[in-house]
Amino acid sequence: MSSMTRPGDLTPQARIRNAALELFGDQGYDRTTVRQVAQRAGVSAGLVIHHFGSKEGLRQACDDWVTAVILDEKSIVSSGGSLPQLQVYLSDHPELAPIMNYLVASLKQGGEMAGSVFDRLCAVTSQLLDEGIAAGTMREPSDREAAIATMVAFSTGASVLGPLIAARLGGTTLLDPGVYPRYAVAALELFTHGLLTDSHLLDQARPVPPERQA
Amino acid sequence: MSSMTRPGDLTPQARIRNAALELFGDQGYDRTTVRQVAQRAGVSAGLVIHHFGSKEGLRQACDDWVTAVILDEKSIVSSGGSLPQLQVYLSDHPELAPIMNYLVASLKQGGEMAGSVFDRLCAVTSQLLDEGIAAGTMREPSDREAAIATMVAFSTGASVLGPLIAARLGGTTLLDPGVYPRYAVAALELFTHGLLTDSHLLDQARPVPPERQA
DNA sequence: GTCTATATAATGATAGAC
């Protein structure tokens, strides 16, 4: 299907939405103007408002589009609840790169879409945790809800802070060929052995059991 | 010193800078106007520009101020390279809360300050890793640079995505009393045992050793 | 140093012709 469409074949609505998606993802919502979107889509500024009502309406259309394409897709399941891995998974589909970009930008900014993405990743992680425990490849965390939220936050944070990780590893993007494998191994090493050899820090952080309180 | 100063005692410059710090941290740079800053500082909009040259100059002043107060401080060392732990550490100093807030907002937005904060946290982490390995409480990662960048990204990401973690744990902020202990235990558990019981995923991710390649 | 008043530019959104 995507091999059957060229930019000129898309309706003005679709072109506007795609242009907004790219600009919102690259520059952020605030720094993007309706006129910029119009120019990139090759239409007038008035038409943008005519179709989407307002700039906010345009954002909503982008959110809906991303939700429809990615969030309800099987792709997010095969990501294992890890946003960086989803990015890698989608590297084979360059036409989806702007969508991933928009997703990460939404996470940064917070807001409605950020919450639903985060929840979706948590749901996937929860399911994979069940399967892993049943198969004996994962251990049951002491606080399941907290463990899931923490893991998803870690991997999602890695996507959001990807450029900073990359800068220290001699690249510009987390997905750079010289960067991602090193990140992936480091993350998995952490998730496998951990970093600490004993549990004294953990014991300190754990709440005092009731029978030992004064 | 801070117990010897009241808001009215501060110079207009300092009040403007503090007001900008709060607003930039809460709303972000883009959504904050010079007029908002002026109003909160109790001065005219013209004076803001007169003192700082431009809105961008005002941001630079905020960056410099935060760098001077936090980044070169011993507080960041006692954070263990973990931004959430630094936030906890600073909970005893409510007057520094806006500074932490600004720091997290800067990390989200990227830019110059984000890089220097990240590097500083990595430096602290590197030093603690040395000490931990020498003391036998930490194990040497296979890729030291990558491990450090990854760990710092994880904990920093937890601060940036704090509201999303909190929302799933029945709170609004990572530092909420009902939220932070659960996050801390989950994170330390991950750093101690890991989550995976065996290393088959890790082995898959590791590059093939040279002698085993075709 | 500080204010008021204003210049200048850009923004989101509207109106009406085609």
Added chain:
DNA sequence: GTCTATCATTATATAGAC
């Protein structure tokens, strides 16, 4: 559906009085 022209607002920044 699409455009051009324009409105009304708001933004940063400047000028000059005090």
